[in-house]
Amino acid sequence: MKPENYFTQAKQVLGLPGSTPLQSAYQFGAEADALAALVLAGKKTATASARDLYGVDEPLPQAGAYDVILNASNEPVCVTHTDAVEVQSFLAVSADHAFREGEGDRSLAYWRQVHEAFFEAEYAEAGKQFDPATARIVLESFHVVYPV
Template sequence: MDVQSFFEQAKSTLNLPKTTPLQSAYQFGSEADELAQLVLTGTKTATTSAYDLYEADEPLPKVGAYDVILDAHDQPVCVTRTDQVMITPYLDITATHAYLEGEGDRTYAYWRHVHDVFFEQEYQSAHQLFDPQTAQMVLERFHVVYPAH
């Protein structure tokens, strides 16, 4: 099912106004299928993106907005609603946020290791240098409002 049809179905099921907009549809990182399943089960309720890499025409996420989470084949898995958005220095990200991201053993050490590697690659692909000392991050908290089942 395509993203827009999936979102229309979710709006109908949730009795949302027909004019409710879709903020975005996206995959999570390099493990899109695994991370989408963590979202679907409620294990993953947070994410981190690089504020420094947002384009001028790319809006920041907004509290109360709806997103469609996609699997590795760009198929809709679920709809989430954004609960919180914060911009914070990379080094100020807490163990609580790392736990809410739901990945690996959910420790800060695991989160930091995989995100150091991830952000180094993300910045490099944008021809920038990732510096944990100065990098600004967008932290989002969300919850599933419409499962694909």
């Protein structure tokens, strides 16, 4: 099922107005299936992306918006509602945020190790250099609203 159709189905079940927009449909990269499972289990309620890699015409995520989480086959898994969005430096990301990302042992040390490697690769792909001291990170908090 296409993400748009899945979201239309979710809006009907949730009683949302038909005009409610879908912010995006995305997967969590190479770990798409495992991380989508953490979202469904309620263990992953946050994510992070590199502010510096958003395009000029690519808007930042917005609190109050809805997203469709996809598995590795780009099939819809669930709909989330974005509770909060903030931009912080990589080194200012909190232990609480790392815990809510739900990965590994959920520690800040684990989060930094995994995300530093992830962001280094992402920046390199964009022809940029990742610097933990200056990188700005978009932190999103969310919860699953469909399936309920």
